[in-house]
Amino acid sequence: MNSVGEGCTDLKREYDQCFNRWFAEKFLKGDRSEDPCTEMFKKYQSCVQKAIKEKDIPIDGVEFMGPNKEKPGS
């Protein structure tokens, strides 16, 4: 799958592979040992956050699950 930053796709795929392995083998099993993907994540984020700014995608300051709080009903 492509990243929104054209030059970030390789970094994204590398990170995703690392994450998927850690997620299934460690995280879901309750293993709290250190996440081995932090360096890869940093490189990927540095690339993609730059692309997001360049493309003016308005994600800055959006509260986590933001509109969930305003919705009507349950």
Place this chain on the structure above:
Amino acid sequence: MVKYFFNETDIKSKWDHVFSAFWQRYPNPFSTHVLTEDVVFRKVTEDHQLVTRRLLTKTNRLPRWAERFFPTNLSRSVYILEDSVVDPINKRLTTYTWNLNHTTLMTVRERCVFQESENRPAWTELKREAWISSGVYGFSRPIQEFGLARFKSNQAKAMKGLEYALANLHGDGQPWHLRDSVKDASEKAKETVLAASEKAKHLASAAAASPQKPSQYV
């Protein structure tokens, strides 16, 4: 005016496979409208929950009659945020998804809760809710109807996409080896699409046979 949608369904896979497949959904044969996918925030909390924000961009497919009135909307794709919390202790995944742009035309907010089935721990229950509204004066109703129709169609594709990802998780406990080499991909794709549609048929007949779940409320 807001259109509300509610749906419950059973996924015939274990919760941990479903949660893994959730991150590996894209790309799949049913997601050609999804252009890009990125994790833009992720953190493990003190109480061992995984908090993630994903940014997706999707094509903005409008019906012909809407294209005439909103030509500027054609140019930009839709930006969507998906915030999620994975709780491996309670075996629950909660997601909240909404569009960031084209909001005057239409806002779609969706909340999903995936939970290990109480009665059948080999299955995972999915409760899906959506709120669809439009702020366009005079067009509000047809836009909402279109939004709801597209949402339902996307929901069906999303389920097929998740089934596809689940079928691709290898049973030997190596879920991260998702893609075969390019040569084998089309054969594998045919197999898994067949498997997914068989699964979907099975789900549908199981749903028909089982006691009535709350029907879609619109």
